[in-house]
Amino acid sequence: MAQIAALMLDDVDLGNRRLTIAGRARPLDDLTLELMVEWLDHRRRRWPSTADLHLLINSQTASTTSRAGNHWVSAPMRGQDAALERLRVDRQLEEALTHCTSPKSSGSMRRPRCATRTPHNPCWNRPLNSTFDEICSTWTHREGNHGRVTSTEAAAIALQDHAALWSMGETRASDVVNAACDALVAGLDTPGLRILAACTRAEADYDVHDLLPAALDELGLAFYPVGSEAGQEAAARALARRMLAGELAPREFTFRIHQRHGHELPLTERLAELDDEYDILDHSDRTVDQVDAEVTAEARRLAAHLTAPAEPTDSPS
Template sequence: MTSTEAAAIALHDCAALWSAGEVRAADVVTAACDALVAGLDTPGLRMLAACTRGEADYDIHDLLPPALAELGLTFHALGAGSGREAAVKALARRMLAGELTPREFAFRLHQRYGHGLPLTERLAVLDDEYDLLEYGDGAVEQVDAEVTAEARRIASHRAAPFGSADALG
């Protein structure tokens, strides 16, 4: 994977996390800046990266969709079902990159989606298993391994976020 492909995936992931309410608009602006530094360059990306942290909350709604479209990336509207799945995949990639522990990953998804999102159902069950470990003789390492395997399964649905929202599923 090239640095520009990695930057596109990171930007798409951050945008999906923003649309799901997981990160702030300023984080998306930072990801846009990182994408520029990595070699991606479009007019919309430059405009998004030029936002100040104070402007980001207001301007992202207008700037993010065209910036992603210019890069061939999918924009997920706030609260959209495809956005939830894209956010789960983004969190899975972050966990696999070491930004979240397996327990934090499972807990975060369980808290956000409960047992109601089919993509995260197994993780909700595994989060419950973490809670039960203190009452039994199970090993944290075993649950960590199962969460990691589930994160790999989720993250491998599609390697790159290009195309339509349906293609990401």
């Protein structure tokens, strides 16, 4: 609230649809932009001669150069059914649901229980015994096949995979947000996951870096620092699951592994060698099908290593 109260007129860039809060430029969506224009017009007509350069002013501060108090800024929210976080989530959750579930996959669009469930309340629907096919189905779901996330474990592992790939530069921040949406729809629910899933595509590149570690921690999942060997291995396993789900051809899979890691990562050294074999098939007695089969076997070896997420635990009171 203090950051909102401290906003200056110079922090607003209507032409580029940006608002700078605490030194970070944020994109303005259509609704916020419309309200911003209306407020600036009201401010100019109500206090045309004010010397106060703060964005938010009132009758008391207009004759000074001081910012409005936190109490005044937060007053419109007091007594309302929804807090600021819930308004933000609700404003963007329709977009999340649009990309996370399909009318073909169930009789109705089920709204995640993010507004009603107690924070950190464990929501795993069954023991951690999902089959590998269930894990792979979460990848095809994202690509428009309208598959159904079949368990909270599968959704958690898909989120973990997207996080690992993002940390290694293999996927976009918006893909991580989409995976967080899927996790909500599947039944996972923590405060950090809600906030991550509520990011718009425009906000993802700015916010995922800050929001992802906490969201993963609440779910008992790992956040891998950029460049770490554990992160490289996790990303390689995630790519293997993508290949087995049909998103990558075996040749593309080995090429990406070889290009990223060369022969330096022990876990994927055989895949790098197989990528070399593709290049010399014209001078070899092996066929493409034979190399593809060995790549698939290597992918299954990597993908079978699943780190089961721990159940979220209650926060200390």
